[in-house]
Amino acid sequence: MATGWHLSPELLGRYAAGTLDLGPQAAVEAHIIVCPDCLGLASAAAPRDTLDQVWQGVVTATARPTMPWPLRFLQRLGLAETDAVILRASSSLYRPWLLSVVGAFVFGVAGSMLPAAEQRAFYLLIAPLLPAITVAAAYDSTDPIRELAVATPYSKLRIALLRTVFAVAVALPVVLVGGLVLPFVGAEAFAWLLPALTLTLLALTLLTWWTATAAAGTVAAVWLLVVVLLRTADQLAAVDTPVAQLAFATAALLALAVLTIRITSYHAPGGYT
Amino acid sequence: MSDRIAVLDGVTKSYGSAEALHPTDLEFGSGVIGLLGPNGAGKSTMLRLLATAMPPTAGRIVVGGHEVTGSVSERTAARRRLSYLPQEVGIPRRMTTFAFLDYIAVLKEWKDREARHREVIRVLGLVNLEDRRTKRVSALSGGQRRRLALAQALMGDPDLIILDEPTTGLDPEQRASLRGILSSYSERGSVLLATHQTEDVSALCDRVIILDEGRIRFDGTVPDLVALADGQVWVGAEANSGALSSWRTGNGEIRSLGGVPAPGSRLADPAVEDAYLLVRNTTDADTSAAGSTGAGASRIGEGR
Structure with missing residues (x-):
């Protein structure tokens, strides 16, 4: 004009x-x-x-790509922008989200359908395993960028912790809510917390040697054996005794010690060296 | 800048009972260093060791004055001084080019978001992918994905850039452009590249190392390497008898390497490829007059 x-x-x-x-x-x-x-x-x-x-x-x-809303929310709560970028890039984290949702559904439905005598054993089997398997699922053993990421100075321990915290943050509320609202859960509602910590640390330690599938499978098999033995001996309540809880705490510390040694000697969960 | 940007000191690597790299001593100064060798020669093993992607079976590796084989903090300090392009990079297909480079930049400790994003845009421009910055990786061609993987190795100002077959999948123009970028880096640091392209070596490298079965067969300058084939390359109507290799060239003449010259054939200027084939087919012990290791030393032989 x-x-x-x-x-x-x-x-x-x-x-x-x-x-x-x-x-x-x-x-x-x-x-x-x-x-x-x-x-x-x-x-x-x-x-x-x-x-x-x-x-x-x-x-x-x-x-500049936009952050997904859960990460934007976490950023408002104080998550560093660089940590949000790490989590945004961890495409394998979608799997634990899915696993937890499906796990919670199966957990509720299957538990209600079991005979009353088996419901406690079922809860004790699944509750500690869900966080451990969710954490293992956060590690894609075929992470395509691993070869590149390994040669960068960013702390591999920090990546491991970020993924773990994120996966546990998803799995823990699912099991907690399940324990509080499901009718068949009784006195063991919180007895699984220390076993869950132990199994999660064990899964992380095994991940420094094996793939996510092998680590999760081993942890699940070990815990299944423990629960079956307790159920057979009719000793499920033993999990909630101070001696058993002390044993779980000791095992957790041992797993933590091995994990620390592995991480400081070229091996971190997910195969990072 | 120190002359010794990276050092391999008695380094070996075994996979089970197979020895991928025999005891090796090398020093890398500034400049472009080409690593030639057939598949399975140990090139990628050597690059992965230098890139800290795996530990050696024995020996000591130093990058930028930091001992890779030492403590975690030393290894981390070494990683701050290097960049690495693996032979294969499977970039998640759902990521955008920008998001991928942003992620790698975070892993390289670029904390300030604005500076990091400026660097991402800069390296996208270097590999001519600026107009693909918002595209998902799934929408890129094979060559574009390779250039994207290359872009991450060009971030920042590393002392040592390690590139495993960087020119694979690039067209001639892109290769020429990459040579320009790498030669400018080589003025302030060391660029170590493994390649099958002998023309890349002759066009770009100050120094060439030939590896075969985990052993160094040659280490010296490109002119030194080419000189090994002086008087051994013939062209004529027929192939030399007993030639190590012979082929028909574009003008219809037969080019022969070694052997008894055929009647009427004449000597030709050797190329890097001729010398490479000659080294590969030579089983003699060390024939070089120069020292054992380091830039400028040239040798042909079985290593240690």
């Missing part, structure tokens, strides 16, 4: 230098939108560095 007047060189110069007041600046911008001649002059007068910077900002802002 043609206009009857044009910006003076003095006004253009001040506009390009950024020294105009807000009012005149808005007027100049309103004019150059409709006047190609003045737009050309203003572009030529603008400092090249500033234009490059603005353009770079536009390019970056349009390319």
Whole structure:
């Protein structure tokens, strides 16, 4: 659209230098939108560095991927932006989400259908395993970027902990809610917490040697054996005794010690060296 | 910049009973170093060891003054000084190019978001993928994925860039562009690349190392390597009898390496490929007059 007047060189110069007041600046911008001649002059007068910077900002802002809402929520709670990038890139974390939801469903339905005598054994079997298997599932043994990631300085222990905390944060509430609302859960409602910690640490330690499937399978087999032996001897309540809880705490500390040694000697969960 | 950017000191690597790398002593200074050798020669093993992707069976590795084979903190310090492009990188298909590089930049400890994103855009420009910055990896061609993997290795200002077959999947223009980028890096650091492309070596490398069955067969400059084939390359109407290798060239003449010259044939200028084939087919002990290791030393033989 043609206009009857044009910006003076003095006004253009001040506009390009950024020294105009807000009012005149808005007027100049309103004019150059409709006047190609003045737009050309203003572009030529603008400092090249500033234009490059603005353009770079536009390019970056349009390319930057958005964070998924759970991570944005966690960022509001204090999660560092770099940690959110790590979690966003961990595509294998979708699997534990799914596992926990399906696990909770199966847990509730199957538990209700079992004979009353087996319900406690079933709960004791599943409750500690769900967090451990969820953590193991957070490690894709075929992580395609592993070869690249291993040669970077970022702490592999931090990656392991981020994934673990994220997976446990999903699995733990599922089992807790299950323990509180399912009718067949009695006195053992919280007896599984220490076994869960022990099995999770055991899974993490085994992950420094094996694939996620092998580690989760071994942990599940070991715990199944323990529960079957207790059920056969009619000693399920023994899990909740101070001696048993002390034994679980000791086993957890042992697993933690081995895990620490493995991580400081080239091996971290998920096969990172 | 120290002359010794990376050091291998008595390094070996075994997989079970198979020895992938026999005891090796090497030093890398600034410049572009080409690693040539057939498949299974130990090139990727050597690069993975230097990249800290796996521990050696024995020996000591130092990168940027930090002992990779030492404590975790030393290994981490070494990782801050290097970049690595593995032979195969399976980038998750759902990621965008920007998100992938952003992730790797975080792993490389770029904490400030604005600076990190500027670096991501910069390296995308270097590999000519700027206009693909919002595309998912699944939408990229094979060559574009390779360039994306390469981009992450060009981030920052590493002392040592380790590239396993970087030119695979690149067209001639992209290869020429990559050579320009790498030669500019080589002025301030060391670029170590494994390749099957002898033309990359002749166009780019200050130094070439030939590996075969886990042993160093040659270590020296490109002119030194080519000189090994002086007087051994012939062209004519017929192949030399007993030639190590012979083939028909584009102008219809037969090019022969070694053997008894056929009647009417004439000597030709050797190329890197001729010398490489000659080294590969030579079983002599060390014939070099130069020292044992380090840039500038040249040798042909069985290693240690």
